[in-house]
Structures are given as C-alpha cells and as structure tokens.
Amino acid sequence: MAATGANEPTHTRRIAVPAVTVAVLLVAWELAVRMGIVPNFLLPSPTQVVAALVSDAPLLASHAATTIVEATLGLGIGVVVGFAAAVLMDRFETVYLALDPLITISQTIPTVAIAPLLVLWFGYGLAPKVILIVLTTFFPVAVSLVSGFRATDPDVIDLMRTMGASDLQIFTQVKLPGALEHLFSGLRISATYAIVGAVISEWLGGFSGLGVYMTRVRKSFAYDRMFAVIILISVMSLALMRLVDVLERVCMPWKRAEQE
Amino acid sequence: MASLAERRPGGGVAPALEARDLTLSWDGGVHIVVEGISLSVCSGEVVCLVGKSGCGKTTILHALSGLTEPLQGRVLLHGADVSGQPGHVSYMLQKDLLVPSKRVIDNVCLPLVIGGMPKSEAHAKAAPLFERFGLEGTERQWPSQLSGGMRQRAAFLRTYLMGNDVALLDEPFSALDAITRTDMRTWYCQMARELGLASVVITHDVDEAVTMADRIYVLEGNPRGGVPTVVAGEVPIAREQVLAAEAVDDFSLTTAYVACKRQVLELLG
Numbered sequence: 335m336a337a338t339g340a341n342e343p344t345h346t347r348r349i350a351v352p353a354v355t356v357a358v359l360l361v362a363w364e365l366a367v368r369m370g371i372v373p374n375f376l377l378p379s380p381t382q383v384v385a386a387l388v389s390d391a392p393l394l395a396s397h398a399a400t401t402i403v404e405a406t407l408g409l410g411i412g413v414v415v416g417f418a419a420a421v422l423m424d425r426f427e428t429v430y431l432a433l434d435p436l437i438t439i440s441q442t443i444p445t446v447a448i449a450p451l452l453v454l455w456f457g458y459g460l461a462p463k464v465i466l467i468v469l470t471t472f473f474p475v476a477v478s479l480v481s482g483f484r485a486t487d488p489d490v491i492d493l494m495r496t497m498g499a500s501d502l503q504i505f506t507q508v509k510l511p512g513a514l515e516h517l518f519s520g521l522r523i524s525a526t527y528a529i530v531g532a533v534i535s536e537w538l539g540g541f542s543g544l545g546v547y548m549t550r551v552r553k554s555f556a557y558d559r560m561f562a563v564i565i566l567i568s569v570m571s572l573a574l575m576r577l578v579d580v581l582e583r584v585c586m587p588w589k590r591a592e593q594e
Numbered sequence: 595m596a597s598l599a600e601r602r603p604g605g606g607v608a609p610a611l612e613a614r615d616l617t618l619s620w621d622g623g624v625h626i627v628v629e630g631i632s633l634s635v636c637s638g639e640v641v642c643l644v645g646k647s648g649c650g651k652t653t654i655l656h657a658l659s660g661l662t663e664p665l666q667g668r669v670l671l672h673g674a675d676v677s678g679q680p681g682h683v684s685y686m687l688q689k690d691l692l693v694p695s696k697r698v699i700d701n702v703c704l705p706l707v708i709g710g711m712p713k714s715e716a717h718a719k720a721a722p723l724f725e726r727f728g729l730e731g732t733e734r735q736w737p738s739q740l741s742g743g744m745r746q747r748a749a750f751l752r753t754y755l756m757g758n759d760v761a762l763l764d765e766p767f768s769a770l771d772a773i774t775r776t777d778m779r780t781w782y783c784q785m786a787r788e789l790g791l792a793s794v795v796i797t798h799d800v801d802e803a804v805t806m807a808d809r810i811y812v813l814e815g816n817p818r819g820g821v822p823t824v825v826a827g828e829v830p831i832a833r834e835q836v837l838a839a840e841a842v843d844d845f846s847l848t849t850a851y852v853a854c855k856r857q858v859l860e861l862l863g
Contacts (some may be wrong), residue, residue, distance in 0.1 A: 368744040490691050496659050497756060498706040500680030507704065511695035588695050 346585060350506035384559035387565065394566060395548070400543040401532045402570070404460060408467020409528040409574075413521065416475030423476070424483040424509070425501075426535060445534055453539040470531045472574050473526035478520030482513025507580040515589070518582040525574040554575075601817075608673070610792035611658065611683065611760045616667035618653050623665050627653045628823045629859045630667075635792040637759060640783055642803035644858060645813030646763040646776035650823040651796045652790050654734055654813075655762045658794060659685040671760065684756040688765040694738035698748050699724075699733040705756040720755060727751040728781070743774040750782065754789070759788070763795045766801070804854045805845065807831050812861035827861040829854055 343351075360380050366372050367379035378386070387394070419437070423430040445466065452462035486509050493502045536545025544563055551559040583590060600851045611634065618628040627650040635641040644650050656662045658669055663678030692701045699717055700707075706716035724730050727747050737745060746766065753761055767775045768781070783806055786793050797803050803810045809830050815823030831854055845851050 458629070487689075487691065489687055489689060490693070492656075492661055493685065493687065494689050494704075495661060495680045496683070496685040498707045499709045503708050507696075507708070508693055511693065514695070586695070588736045588738065592694075592738040 352430055365440045376557070378561055382558045383561040383565065384557075387562040390559055390562060390578070393542075394563065395544055397544050397547040398566060398570065401529065401536065401545070403462040404532040404535075404543065405467060405528040405570075406517075407460075408464045408531065410472050411464065411522060412468040412471030412528070413475050414523060416472035416520075416524075417479060417517075419472065420479035420483065421505075430480070434523040437473060437476060440469070445531060446472055446538075447540045449535050452535070458541060463532055464542070466535045467528050468532040470527045474523040474527070475517065476520075478516040479513055482516030483509050485516070486512050504590040514582075518578060518586075519571050520577045521581075522575050525578050526571045529567060529571045529574060606674055607636050609670075610637045610639075610672060610829075611635050611794070612670045613654070613658060614668050614670065616654070616657055616658050617651070618650070618667045619665050620653065620662075621759055623659070626665070628657075628815075631813075631825055632667075633794075633822070635794050636863065637703060637758065637792050638790045639792045639808045640785050640786060640795060640806050642797055642807035642810045643813060644797060644800060644803045644862065645797075645823065646811055646862065647798055649813050649815040651813060653763050653824075655685070655794065655796060657808065659683050660763055661685075665807060672847045682758060682760075684753045684758045684761040686753045686761065686763045686766055690737075690769075692745055692748060692752075694737055696737075697733070698729065698735050702748055702752040702755055704752060708758075708828055723751055726753075726785075726802065729757060730749040742770055743778060746770060746778060747846065750785075754791075761794075765796055767799070768797075775802075776859065800855055800858050801846065804831060804851055805856065808809055808815070808833055810854075812858055814861070814863065826863075828859075829857050829861070 363377075364379050364381060365518055367374055367382075417474055419433060423507070440537070448469070449462070449466055456465065486587055490508055491504055494508060529589040532543065533545040536543035537549055538545075540546050544567060548560065548563050551563065613631060613633050616628060616631045617626060618631075621655070625829065631644075631654060633654075645651050652664070657664050657677075658667070660676055660678055660680035660682060667677075669677045670797050671682050674695075688800060692698075693704070696704070700713075700722060702723075703713070703716040703720050708715060711719075714796060721733065724733060727746060727750060729747055732744060732748070737748070740748065746769070750766075753763075761825050767778050770778060779802065779851065782793075785791075795803075795806060797806075809828060811828055813823050814826035814827045832850060
C-alpha cells in the first residue's frame, strides 16, 4: 500500500531508519573497542567478529548443517503434531477441554530444564534435540490454528449447511482457508523457536551443531567466534522466518489482492 | 386450516413453500420465540416479513431453511415435509458471506461444487450468468476487490446457483448504500419474477416491504417481554399498480402506496 496518511512512513524510510540505527551502533561498538573503553579480551570489535566468521566459515557451515537438519525435522514434526491437535480440538469439544489446559501448562516448563532430561533419556544423538524442538514448536501452531478455526463466522457455517455441505466440506472449503493466516503467524513464531531450541539442546550434549561449537569456543574464551556464531544463529532464524513469509504469500494469493 | 393460497385472488395455486403452525424456540422449548405461525409463498412471488427488531424474524427464516427444527408445526416444500432438513431452500443473509480465499467464480460455484459437480463443469455453468447478474469481468477477481453492491450480487448469483426455487433473504440490502439498495431491489424483484423464484424477504424497512412485496406478513411480538411472536396481519400489495406507477412515476408517491404503508404501520402498532 502506498503512503496515504501524513504519518505513514514511506518504504524508503522504513528501511533507511533501522539501517542507519544499526550502522551507528556498529560504528560506536567498533570505536569503543578500538579506543580501549571496553577491554578487547572481553568484547571483540565488529571487524574481528566478521574476520572470525570468515576464517571459521567451513567449520561453521558443517555445524550449521547439523542444526538446520534438527531444526527442520523438529519444526516439520511439530507442525504436523500441532495441526493434528488443532483439528481434533476443533472437531471434538471434549478433546479441546482435555488438551487446552495441558498445552498451556506444557509451555510454562522451561526448555532449559527439560533438555538435560531428554539427553538422559534419549542419549546424545538426534532424538532428544528433535523431541525438544517438537515440544516447543507445536504449541504456537496448535494454539493459533485452534483460534483460527474457532474464529470462523457461524453464519458461513449455517450458509454452507443450507447448501447441504458435510462437516468435511465445511472444514476444507471454509474453516481451513480461513485459519491459514493464524497458522502462518504461529508458524513464524515456531520457526524462531526451532533454531533456538536446536541450539539449546546441542548446548547440553552432542557431537556437532552450532550449540556444540558455541560451548567449545566459550571454553577457549574465543569471544570473537562466540559472537560470530550468535550472528549466524540470528541470520538463520531470520531466513527461516522469511521462508515462512514467502510460503504465506504463495499459499494465500488473496492476501496480496487485499493489500493492493 | 385453510391454505393461504386458496384465499388469494389468483386462487388454487399451490404454494412453493409453506409453513404450518410453526412454534419455534432456540433453547429446546424453555423460551418460545414464535408461536403458531403459518405463512406461504408461491413461485414468482415476493413475500416480506416485517416486524420490530428482536421479534423473531430470523428465527422464522432459520426454521424455513431447515437449520432449526420446529418445536411444533411443519415446513412444506411443494407439499413435502422438509422441517429440520437444510439443503432444500436457498438462504441468503445480510452479510454477503463470500469466502475471501476463493475467487468470485469459485465463490458463486460453491453450492455446485459441494453438490459434487466437477469444478470445470461448475465454472462452465456459472460463467454465462455473470452478465445477467451484472458481474461480467469479475470471475477471476477476489471478493475483496469488489464493491459492496457487486459482492451482494455475487451472493445473489451463488444463492441462485443453489438451484432451489425458493429463496430466503434476511435483510439482503441493508448493508448497501441508499442508491445501490434501490437499484438492487428493483433488479432482484425483476429477476426473481423472470426466473419464477419464490422469495421470502425479511426487512425492518416498511418502505422496502411495500416496494418489493406481493404480500407482507406483519409480525407482532414483544421483543423483551417474552411474548411469542404471531402474525398480526397480512397486507396484499397490488403489483400491477406498482409496475404501472413505476413506469410513469415513483410508486412511493401514489395513494395506493400510502394506503398500504398505513395498513402495515397500524398492524405494527
């Protein structure tokens, strides 16, 4: 949409303002380190971080591959589980009443607290990581989908019934497409949880992955590499969110028409 | 009970849809909303239900559509009992209820596709009707790209494609601006008569009822007092006079119009 109101920021401003903010912060950080305001052994400068990122690139890539595999696998299963839970909760009121509090309670348990347990139960391999990611990612999907299904206009359901539609037809023709927007906003949150969840679980035990790399560089006090891996993790999360946005645009062509 | 069709001047025409002695409730009989209502509509006829808000007009339409089962009484479609069975009568609400995720053509084809018709066949059936419904060129658009009047016309086309010869309309024009509303009323009445559609239209607007209807049922009930709604009276509109007046002047300025309106207002109390 074009800038209509006087208070509506233009597209250029929307990009330029945060870009300048980041640039100013980076310069300030670089200067603070170079001028010795902050000791260099505690805080590496941005240029040092970039240098570490470049020199360690091949190693980081192999660790990132492990993390990405865990994250996509966990997210994929989490979405399927969340979707199934939401469909059952929408279809059967009893399931909704039974699962609704359980799902909420499950989210109050800190990830860091159950991760070591999962390692104890399932070992140092892929399984505990994927399980942890499934546990954290299914929730936003299930909750947003259920609220999407429940937001269906009851009049539309009545209208469908006067057309002789079955429950399945009402679901596929009206409820599911109507809930897609909710699904994608949940999925966007789940995507960030997936990467972070993978890193946390690797932290607590494993043979490769960005979390494993992170614990190693921390132990050798290589703060420049520490920052490099943090940047890589944010970039990966952002990329995954972007992927969700692209998927949303492809799946919901009518949204684009509304925005034009 | 004497059938209303028999009492009509045309005489002897069997009603397309008939409600006999309906008693309705939303909560299984704890609160009776509507009691002992009988009404009927013939093919090509427009019948309006007028009553104060909250008096149970929508409840009646729900029962006629089969969405709710009457506590007592029956709904007959061409003589066959269809009480509590949705899918036989077309129903259209105040909101157009177009599905935002479907293109206009897929929206209007929804009843056909639900009935099991392949999509391509449904499109082929609907496409020629777009011009008649004033929707040409909108087939591939999304509902959000249409104006209010266009959306409502698309909803009418969808209602028409339900393929039933009885249509129930719940304040179909109230979401539109005044000029569009007048145009749409005229357009609808013409189309319904051409197609031989029997229409039951809810309206809270007495003028709309007098302009559109062949007959008006005035409903009487206390919206708050819990007194069940009954039919207070039935006002016939001389359709020939309406059409004659529309040809030369505004029907709403004729004495016949004023007389009808007065009668309705007196019954409303």
